[in-house]
Amino acid sequence: MAKIITKNLNLWYGTFQALKNVNSTIEANRITAIIGPSGCGKSTLLRVFNRMNDLIEVLRTDGEVLIDDTNILDSHTDLVVLRKKVGMVFQRPNPFPLSIYENIVFGEKIHADGITRDELDEIVEKSLRDVLLWDELKDRLNEPALRLSLEQKQRLCIARLIAVKPDVLLMDEPCSTLDPQATARVEELMRELKSRYTIIIVTHNMQQAARVSDNTGFMLLGELIEFGKTHEIFTAPRDKRTEDYITGRYG
Amino acid sequence: MKNPYRTQNIAFFFLFLATLLIVVPVGLIIVIIIQKGLPAINWQFLSDIPRQGMRAGGIFPAIVGTVYLVTGAIILALPIGLLAAIYLSEYSKDNLLNRLIKLAIVNLAGVPSVVYGLFGLALFVVFFKFGASILSGSLTLGIMILPVIITTSREALESVPQSFREVSLSLGASKWQTIRHIVLPNAIPGILTGTILGLGRAAGETAPILFTVAAFYLPRLPNSIFDQAMALPYHLYVISTQVPNVAEKIRYGTAFVLLALVLIMNLVAIIIRYKFRKRKKW
Numbered sequence: 300m301a302k303i304i305t306k307n308l309n310l311w312y313g314t315f316q317a318l319k320n321v322n323s324t325i326e327a328n329r330i331t332a333i334i335g336p337s338g339c340g341k342s343t344l345l346r347v348f349n350r351m352n353d354l355i356e357v358l359r360t361d362g363e364v365l366i367d368d369t370n371i372l373d374s375h376t377d378l379v380v381l382r383k384k385v386g387m388v389f390q391r392p393n394p395f396p397l398s399i400y401e402n403i404v405f406g407e408k409i410h411a412d413g414i415t416r417d418e419l420d421e422i423v424e425k426s427l428r429d430v431l432l433w434d435e436l437k438d439r440l441n442e443p444a445l446r447l448s449l450e451q452k453q454r455l456c457i458a459r460l461i462a463v464k465p466d467v468l469l470m471d472e473p474c475s476t477l478d479p480q481a482t483a484r485v486e487e488l489m490r491e492l493k494s495r496y497t498i499i500i501v502t503h504n505m506q507q508a509a510r511v512s513d514n515t516g517f518m519l520l521g522e523l524i525e526f527g528k529t530h531e532i533f534t535a536p537r538d539k540r541t542e543d544y545i546t547g548r549y550g
Numbered sequence: 551m552k553n554p555y556r557t558q559n560i561a562f563f564f565l566f567l568a569t570l571l572i573v574v575p576v577g578l579i580i581v582i583i584i585q586k587g588l589p590a591i592n593w594q595f596l597s598d599i600p601r602q603g604m605r606a607g608g609i610f611p612a613i614v615g616t617v618y619l620v621t622g623a624i625i626l627a628l629p630i631g632l633l634a635a636i637y638l639s640e641y642s643k644d645n646l647l648n649r650l651i652k653l654a655i656v657n658l659a660g661v662p663s664v665v666y667g668l669f670g671l672a673l674f675v676v677f678f679k680f681g682a683s684i685l686s687g688s689l690t691l692g693i694m695i696l697p698v699i700i701t702t703s704r705e706a707l708e709s710v711p712q713s714f715r716e717v718s719l720s721l722g723a724s725k726w727q728t729i730r731h732i733v734l735p736n737a738i739p740g741i742l743t744g745t746i747l748g749l750g751r752a753a754g755e756t757a758p759i760l761f762t763v764a765a766f767y768l769p770r771l772p773n774s775i776f777d778q779a780m781a782l783p784y785h786l787y788v789i790s791t792q793v794p795n796v797a798e799k800i801r802y803g804t805a806f807v808l809l810a811l812v813l814i815m816n817l818v819a820i821i822i823r824y825k826f827r828k829r830k831k832w
Binding site for chain 1: 643713714716717718719720721722723724727731732736
């Protein structure tokens, strides 16, 4: 089932065209990887889905991005509603300088008026269980989140996001600061989460894309060169440029 | 042959000397003021009105006047300055109007304090008919310290990492919620530093209060904000230059009290800042 569809999506930063005529269909409850060399527009594409690019003043887009059949590029789009539904995990783990507990309830406190302490406690426990941190951290909830290890921080960021109850998780190179063991564990977590969320991951790491994703898109200079089943992209790419990239001829 | 270690040692020596020279005047001011002023300090000096043409008695009305003026200036300047700083750092786009506003703030900081005094006289005392009063003086001092508060608050707000704002927005917080819950709490220590600087300046300046509030001799406490008041810096000027035969220890005692007062007010802000820094879980 299609969750996100981009139709003839173009995006300019000032006069620089960062995305060129991107057409893709992202399936629900699957992990979709976007790969490509630096500056190819993969992070830009990711940031279209929750309109984080709007922070840039000289931005211009055209085309359509349908999420659940609603064009989110429409100027009437409620960004608060969109971003609750389409959440983001960033490259560098970035918990707020608050306690572990306060980090997780941040979204809920903002979105729900008069929520009780018990309800918040429940959200914290559930979110931490979902990211497999509960047993480690249940007695340390009031400690500063910045004291955690990098992996724990990134998991906490995922927990903070899950607490807002999104449908779509955008992950912008979520493992690039983690060591191989931590990366493997976060990938395992992604596989567990995909039954409930639509996950899009941008990654530099082709092996990671091959390991975790169901579908893969390869981007080059703002164009989506090839998009399809991950095993097909990696075993039988149709485009010469894709083949050159995944065989390491450039990147 | 050149000896890089010797030139390095010479450079270090001069750098250290320059740094040390900063400490000397500060140390001397404190030592001299304490040495000459402390003998004048007793309960009567702090709690009594001036007597015998300000040659005896205490300086209580001037202490109270300065506390009122500084409090008034902060009450006026902190909210306006903070709100303006939030606008400038978070909302303003780079256009002609905003560049004009930023230019105005820089220039406001460069205006000599006696010009503020004259401005306060024309606007608050005469035009708004507040008369020479605590209100006029506080307003004048408030305008004088606005640029300090705006500039330091803006720096504090802008030093909050952009990534905090991004995460907050990405979690569906509105821009205002992001400012209110993430940016402001992280900027409060810096904002308080600006307040401390403004506070010290407001307490110490003589020129802006000269025409707007300060009484030469008023041996009672002000009744309302429309009343004139004595103030420590002006009182110090008066007993040092206008009144003959004032004992040296009374003059230095007044300076000592002024210094101590600023220090105490700063201490309060520093304690608040420390509390916030501790609450921030870095």
